[in-house]
Amino acid sequence: MNSTEGSRQIRKTVIVYLILTAVSIAVANIYAQFGHGVRSAAMTLMFLYPLLGGALFYFTLGLIVSRISDRRNYRLFYNIYNSGIAVLTVGSLLKGILDIAGTASGYVQLFQVAGWAGTAAGLGYLIAMVFKSRKLS
Amino acid sequence: MKKSLFKPYRWAAVLAVLLTFSFVFVLLDTFVIPKNVTEVKQREATEQQNTASEKQSAAEDPPESGSETEAAVTDHSYQDKNIKITIDTVQAYDTTFYVADIRLSNASYLKTALAENSFGRNLKETTSDMAEEHQAIFAINGDYYGFRNNGYVLRNGVLYRDTARQAGNDEALVIDGHGDFSIINENAVSADSLTNPWQVLSFGPTLIENGEIVVDSTTEVSQSKNSNPRTAIGQVSGLHYIVIVADGRTEESAGLSLLELAQEFAERGCTVAYNLDGGGSSTMYFNGEIVNHPTDGRSSQQREVSDIVYIGNE
Numbered sequence: 001m002n003s004t005e006g007s008r009q010i011r012k013t014v015i016v017y018l019i020l021t022a023v024s025i026a027v028a029n030i031y032a033q034f035g036h037g038v039r040s041a042a043m044t045l046m047f048l049y050p051l052l053g054g055a056l057f058y059f060t061l062g063l064i065v066s067r068i069s070d071r072r073n074y075r076l077f078y079n080i081y082n083s084g085i086a087v088l089t090v091g092s093l094l095k096g097i098l099d100i101a102g103t104a105s106g107y108v109q110l111f112q113v114a115g116w117a118g119t120a121a122g123l124g125y126l127i128a129m130v131f132k133s134r135k136l137s
Numbered sequence: 138m139k140k141s142l143f144k145p146y147r148w149a150a151v152l153a154v155l156l157t158f159s160f161v162f163v164l165l166d167t168f169v170i171p172k173n174v175t176e177v178k179q180r181e182a183t184e185q186q187n188t189a190s191e192k193q194s195a196a197e198d199p200p201e202s203g204s205e206t207e208a209a210v211t212d213h214s215y216q217d218k219n220i221k222i223t224i225d226t227v228q229a230y231d232t233t234f235y236v237a238d239i240r241l242s243n244a245s246y247l248k249t250a251l252a253e254n255s256f257g258r259n260l261k262e263t264t265s266d267m268a269e270e271h272q273a274i275f276a277i278n279g280d281y282y283g284f285r286n287n288g289y290v291l292r293n294g295v296l297y298r299d300t301a302r303q304a305g306n307d308e309a310l311v312i313d314g315h316g317d318f319s320i321i322n323e324n325a326v327s328a329d330s331l332t333n334p335w336q337v338l339s340f341g342p343t344l345i346e347n348g349e350i351v352v353d354s355t356t357e358v359s360q361s362k363n364s365n366p367r368t369a370i371g372q373v374s375g376l377h378y379i380v381i382v383a384d385g386r387t388e389e390s391a392g393l394s395l396l397e398l399a400q401e402f403a404e405r406g407c408t409v410a411y412n413l414d415g416g417g418s419s420t421m422y423f424n425g426e427i428v429n430h431p432t433d434g435r436s437s438q439q440r441e442v443s444d445i446v447y448i449g450n451e
Binding site: 034036079082083086087090093094097098101102103104105107108111 | 148149152156159160162163164166167168284285286358365386416434435
């Protein structure tokens with residue numbers, strides 16, 4: 001993969017996350033229409049995961065660590081980190097549905113734990129990857 | 138295998154399947170799959186409870202005597218020697234609501250029933266089906282205990298769940314063996330410390346306590362909108378009760394706020410009044426018919442609920 005391709009991949013990731021942000025906002029608003037205007041903070045704010053954890057994060061990453069997506073183990077970080085953000089977003093949607101219905105489930109916490117664990121593991125791997133390559137260079 | 142998982146989209150596809158499965162499982166577990174099911178138990182001390190209530194009723198406002206053997210029944214009233222019920226339809230606040238005035242000779246006629254005659258999560262039946270199964274004369278939806286994992290459940294003298302709700306200020310309605318209402322804070326009073334409890338309903342909020350309205354115009358149920366279909370029950374005096382069920386979420390009937398509901402109970406002299414499950418659950422059943430127009434704002438039919446409060450001889 002050359003550097004142009006790497007930049008393109010980061011840009012594509014940012015765009016996909018921006019689309020997911022818009023979808024999250026739309027889902028929360030459509031759900032509120034069917035819930036007699038009742039809203040849940042968990043569902044209303046779920047767009048923050050793809051916006052901050054996705055679009056803003058990758059945009060910043062692309063600026064700070066140039067050609068990060070060219071690194072050999074980038075795909076592993078990418079998969080783990082994105083999985084964490086996905087699990088957090090879906091967990092937030094689920095919590096919102098249960099909140100609006102007026103009930104709860106212990107399983108929602110598992111989504112939070114798994115999501116944050118995935119995100120942290122991804123970030124940890126990213127940091128290790130960056131430092132290792134700096135040592136080598 | 139490892140390499141194939143790291144090809145673009147493979148990981149995402151596997152994750153999508155896992156997330157979808159988990160998401161659907163949690164929804165089914167929360168809303169559909171019956172759990173912790175136990176059959177309804179009979180209270181061993183029913184006789185004792187009845188005796189206590191009879192003593193109380195002798196001193197209080199007994200219903201007018203009807204026929205000793207037959208009930209006098211109209212479309213809006215019922216009267217026998219132990220039970221007197223009158224239902225009025227009221228139009229106010231751009232809302233239609235139904236007010237039942239109930240007088241009993243004994244607290245044992247104020248009963249509750251659980252869906253499928255069992256205690257458990259996600260067990261549901263319509264109010265009218267449960268009412269018919271128990272030969273109820275009059276019934277309303279209860280607190281929908283089976284939709285939550287906490288909140289006291291004590292019915293017909295039997296304690297099924299003694300787990301307090303988590304908010305810290307959740308209030309429960311206690312109906313004792315004499316048929317008198319009181320309000321407890323679930324975090325301050327344990328279910329098994331109650332003296333001679335007959336029913337405990339865990340929803341709220343309290344509308345009237347010690348004769349005073351305790352809600353204001355900003356009080357709401359969870360994140361509910363202000364005007365809604367409502368179901369609530371109050372006590373005027375010994376064995377004399379008021380039940381109000383309001384239609385809502387339609388062009389014909391907006392629904393009541395909790396303050397409006399409380400004011401209606403106060404006007405009728407209630408010293409204690411308590412809000413039960415509302416919205417699409419709100420249903421009033423009388424003498425084989427549904428009195429109100431149950432709706433969740435989309436479909437006009439009864440919602441299946443987990444419990445009812447009813448008046449019956451059986």
